[in-house]
Amino acid sequence: MDESIESVIQNAIQIDFDPNLDKSSRSGVIWIVLKNFEETKIRKKITYNEKSRLTTYAARNADSTMLSCFLLIFDLTMIRTIMNCSYSNARNKDPNISFTEEDILAFIGVLFCRNYMCPNTPVKEMWSK
Numbered sequence: 001m002d003e004s005i006e007s008v009i010q011n012a013i014q015i016d017f018d019p020n021l022d023k024s025s026r027s028g029v030i031w032i033v034l035k036n037f038e039e040t041k042i043r044k045k046i047t048y049n050e051k052s053r054l055t056t057y058a059a060r061n062a063d064s065t066m067l068s069c070f071l072l073i074f075d076l077t078m079i080r081t082i083m084n085c086s087y088s089n090a091r092n093k094d095p096n097i098s099f100t101e102e103d104i105l106a107f108i109g110v111l112f113c114r115n116y117m118c119p120n121t122p123v124k125e126m127w128s129k
Contacts, residue, residue, distance in 0.1 A: 070109065079104050 054062075062068045083104050090097045114121065 074108060
C-alpha cells in the first residue's frame with residue numbers, strides 16, 4: 001500500500017507542470033495566471049454588459065418587506081455567528097455587555113446605509129467614540 005502511494009507521488013512529481021497553463025471551466029470561462037503588473041492592463045479590458053436581475057432564489061424568498069431582502073444577504077445563522085463573535089470580543093472589555101440579533105441587524109443596516117449615502121467617507125469616521 002505504501003509503495004503504491006509512493007509511486008503515485010513520484011509520478012506526480014515527475015510530470016512537467018506549467019503553472020502558467022491556461023485553465024478553462026465547463027462554462028467556457030478561461031482562467032489565466034497573471035504575471036506581475038499585468039493585472040491592471042487586463043482589468044481595463046474587462047467589460048461587463050450583463051443587466052442585473054432578480055435571481056429565482058431571491059424571487060421565491062423575498063416578499064414586500066425590506067427585512068426579507070436583507071436576509072437574502074445575511075441569513076440568521078450568519079447573524080448569530082456575528083453576534084457570538086462580537087459577544088466574545090466585547091466581553092473582554094465589558095463582562096456585562098448585552099445586545100440582541102436585532103441590534104446586529106440594525107448595525108449592519110447602518111453600515112450599508114452609510115456606505116450608500118456617503119461612499120467616500122473614511123471608515124475611521126464611521127465609528128463614534
